[in-house]
Amino acid sequence: DKVKVGINGYGTIGKRVADAVHQQEDMELIGISKTKPNYEAVMAQRMGYNVYTPSDKTSKMKDGGIKVAGTVEDMVNEADVIVDATPKGVGEKNKELYEKAGVKAIWQGGEDHEVAGFSFNADSNYNEAIGRDYTRVVSCNTTALCRLISNIDREYGVKKCRVTLIRRAADPSDIKKGPINSIVADPVKLPSHHGPDVQSVIPSIDISTMAVKVPNTMMHIHTVNMELKNDCSADDIKNLLAKNPRMHYLEPGITSTSETMELARDLGRPRNDMWENCIWEDSIDFYEGELYLLQAVHQEADVVPENIDAIRAMCELEKDADKSKSKTNKAMGIGT
Ligand code: NAD
Structure with missing residues (x-):
């Protein structure tokens, strides 16, 4: 079965990780979250991605012409793993939500190491991420x-x-x-x-x-x-x-x-x-x-494949680091 991935925060990093997840054969992108009905939300919709939103933003999103698939809580409950790509400091506040839902979570480099208790790089410590619930992909x-x-x-x-x-x-x-x-x-x-x-x-x-x-x-x-x-x-x-x-x-x-x-x-x-x-x-x-x-x-790009490998390790889709990296590289066109 494919691992269900939700992306909380669809900005510079989130939109890229969403596309990369969408390209993997062993992962399913269940949706992304947006707080504003701006061009990025419109583009996500155009890509065919489900757009979730914090409950207090639902009417604003609908008024802005976005078809809302549900609340962020709904997305978190449906996912096996959430990639949190919200701005620095916001991710930490979302931890309670992930804990309550019992969902695995990946934070980005803007958060402190302590938020996840484990910091990840596929070339350095893939094996230590295997089966983990929480990981931070470094900056x-x-x-x-x-x-x-x-x-x-x-x-x-x-x-x-x-x-x-x-x-x-x-x-x-x-x-x-x-x-x-x-x-x-x-x-x-x-x-x-x-x-x-x-x-x-x-x-x-x-x-x-x-x-x-x-x-x-x-x-x-x-x-x-x-x-x-x-x-x-x-x-x-x-x-x-x-x-x-x-x-x-x-x-x-x-x-x-x-x-x-x-x-x-x-x-x-x-x-x-x-x-x-x-x-x-x-x-x-x-x-x-x-x-x-x-x-x-390239600050906007190099962490993207690392998020994919982190998902694979945490969800035990692949126990071999080199094999995971090859799958990610091939699906994304890295090294070509
Ligand atoms: P960004 O500002 O481009 O995107 C963040 C997105 O999250 C925005 O779309 C924002 O509207 C949304 N958001 C804000 N509050 C939210 C909430 N409560 N729930 C859901 N969505 C919310 O930020 P970014 O540059 O993508 O950075 C995200 C993380 O990645 C940070 O930890 C950052 O340090 C890290 N990072 C950034 C870069 C970079 O160069 N941009 C590189 C590596 C790591």
Whole structure:
């Protein structure tokens, strides 16, 4: 039987996870929730998705021309697992609802680790998610770092990792966030939350991170520096990462996130999504025994396949991490 999935919160992440669930052979999207009858609700309806709404919003949604399938409670009761993609802080408040319904739940990176008590990345700790009731899929930046670090750690051992994150300030559809003309130290004090967040997935990793925010909507960039336990060459690292479909070596001539997003358009990706870590192959190098590299992260996209793998592990649809990742990659077109 297919696992029934409901998506609570249909914004940047929710709409993408909904489409990805819809593409999987072993999952059924029972519906999504919207609080406003806006273009996203209209689009969900056009996609043929059931639109649920908080009970106090039912008449507003109907007045706005949306056919309401039921309340959020109805969706939660019908689902085997809920992907909560509501804004940061809202997900935590929904926990009681999920507990009451006895439904499995996945939160996103805006919530604290403690909300789920377990933080997930498919490349790092898939097996630990098997059969769990609650999981948090870590943020876009943490996801990309966990992928990179666990792949290298498994093969060559990571002794120490230092990362500077240059973060996009807002998503392309976001008209409320800034800055529009500044570079912001965010935070000023060491470490940025990303290092501890990586450790919520891979506790054994020695990592420190600093972050700045730039007036841009297109992707984050990580400058990564690692000391490894075992000797290897830049080519060894290049060959290792090339084996993982969720790592993408940027095509010749690309030196920016703008060109990377143009590439995504040229690839015909839905919503221009680059689900993979976008790595500059030529940046992979050793200096005085330490590994350096540059990667770009499409914040709207990289966590989407991770949500799918989390569902598969939690609902015990697949006990083998590699097999789950392959199914997800194939259904979504990742690594193509
Ligand atoms: P978003 O604001 O784009 O979408 C959230 C959606 O939830 C909106 O459609 C909003 O109307 C709806 N909503 C608000 N309150 C609700 C409620 N009570 N019930 C149901 N729906 C409600 O947010 P987002 O960017 O998709 O972020 C969602 C989560 O994913 C956050 O935890 C965020 O930190 C995390 N995340 C975001 C990104 C990113 O780059 N956008 C990347 C990785 C993780």
